[in-house]
Amino acid sequence: MSVLSITGLNKQIGNHRILKNIEFDVKEQEIVGFLGPNGSGKSTTIKCICGLYHMTSGKILINGADVTTKRKEALSALGASIESPSLYPQLTGRDHLKLMGRWRKVSRERVKEMEEYTGLGVHLDKLTNGYSMGMKMRLMLAMTLLAKPKLIILDEPTNGLDPQAVFELREQMEAIRREGSSILFSSHQLGEVEKLADRVVILDQGEKVYDGIIPTHLMRGLEYHLQVSDVQRAIEQLSGEVGKEIRVLEKGDGWIALTIESKEQFNQMISSLQSNQISVYDIIKCEANLEDFYKTIYERSGSNDKE
Ligand SMILES: Nc1ncnc2c1ncn2[C@@H]1O[C@H](COP(=O)(O)OP(=O)(O)OP(=O)(O)O)[C@@H](O)[C@H]1O
Numbered sequence: 001m002s003v004l005s006i007t008g009l010n011k012q013i014g015n016h017r018i019l020k021n022i023e024f025d026v027k028e029q030e031i032v033g034f035l036g037p038n039g040s041g042k043s044t045t046i047k048c049i050c051g052l053y054h055m056t057s058g059k060i061l062i063n064g065a066d067v068t069t070k071r072k073e074a075l076s077a078l079g080a081s082i083e084s085p086s087l088y089p090q091l092t093g094r095d096h097l098k099l100m101g102r103w104r105k106v107s108r109e110r111v112k113e114m115e116e117y118t119g120l121g122v123h124l125d126k127l128t129n130g131y132s133m134g135m136k137m138r139l140m141l142a143m144t145l146l147a148k149p150k151l152i153i154l155d156e157p158t159n160g161l162d163p164q165a166v167f168e169l170r171e172q173m174e175a176i177r178r179e180g181s182s183i184l185f186s187s188h189q190l191g192e193v194e195k196l197a198d199r200v201v202i203l204d205q206g207e208k209v210y211d212g213i214i215p216t217h218l219m220r221g222l223e224y225h226l227q228v229s230d231v232q233r234a235i236e237q238l239s240g241e242v243g244k245e246i247r248v249l250e251k252g253d254g255w256i257a258l259t260i261e262s263k264e265q266f267n268q269m270i271s272s273l274q275s276n277q278i279s280v281y282d283i284i285k286c287e288a289n290l291e292d293f294y295k296t297i298y299e300r301s302g303s304n305d306k307e
Contacts, residue, residue, distance in 0.1 A: 002027055003151045003182040009058035011044055018044050020206045026182045031173060033197030034186040040203040042186045046153055050080050063150045079149035081140045089129035093120050093139045104147040114142040134165030141172055154185040158192045170196055190294060202297055210297045225257050227282040234278050238269060
């Protein structure tokens with residue numbers, strides 16, 4: 001079952017159609033990256049999911065419950081950190097967890113568990129106005145997780161975090177998944193999304209322009225371009241044996257492109273070509289990444305032609 005299901009979501013404010021027929025879902029234990037340039041409609045979508053905005057039309061189900069008609073049930077399955085980190089500067093970390101615990105009606109034991117989870121130690125009893133971004137993020141995550149929601153929404157969770165804190169966040173997101181929750185997170189940090197998400201949904205000017213996995217050949221360093229003596233035989237030899245998504249490159253002169261997923265596969269590819277007397281004249285390891293993918297998507301959706 002989908003933990004989040006959005007169908008035909010439209011949002012109009014005045015004459016401005018902010019969201020145009022958005023549809024996507026998030027499955028159990030999935031981590032989905034929510035991307036798009038400034039003003040593309042990510043926050044508006046998130047606010048509709050959280051019941052903070054009325055939709056003009058459409059349907060949003062959280063864990064099977066309709067956000068409009070079964071609001072309480074739907075929102076009880078949701079934990080969201082949408083204007084992160086929005087903390088009260090004059091309260092301590094522990095105060096925040098206690099307050100949230102009372103509000104979400106969770107046991108004292110669970111609050112204690114999440115106090116531990118923050119890893120904040122003595123800082124838990126200090127005012128949050130002295131916290132670093134990483135500390136704030138850990139507290140926000142603990143507050144979001146307190147009621148064990150099925151769906152967790154994080155708005156730009158990597159914002160302002162240093163590489164170590166991003167690494168920790170990644171570990172925490174994996175742990176959240178293991179405990180049975182799903183995550184939808186928005187971000188502008190494409191490199192991070194590439195590392196964190198199973199799948200991405202991309203909006204552009206209020207429309208969904210992509211929903212799917214990040215193609216392997218667009219991940220950093222996985223695609224190789226090879227110049228070989230016999231393209232046809234090289235493809236026959238390598239297809240199904242090593243490499244994936246083998247294709248002939250238009251630049252001519254015997255160039256093919258293929259995805260290699262490990263060093264072993266790389267070695268296997270070379271020995272397979274050599275043992276079949278196919279010479280390799282040149283090899284280029286491509287540094288394509290999600291940013292390239294992003295550009296491709298926008299070009300395909302014609303966003304540059306729109307106003
Ligand atoms: N309350 C509002 N009234 C009028 N227009 C709004 C309102 N809220 C958002 N918009 C418009 O809707 C569009 C989408 O905004 P939204 O904040 O959802 O984009 P976003 O993808 O989250 O952008 P960012 O990455 O900058 O956070 C923008 O053009 C914005 O100006």
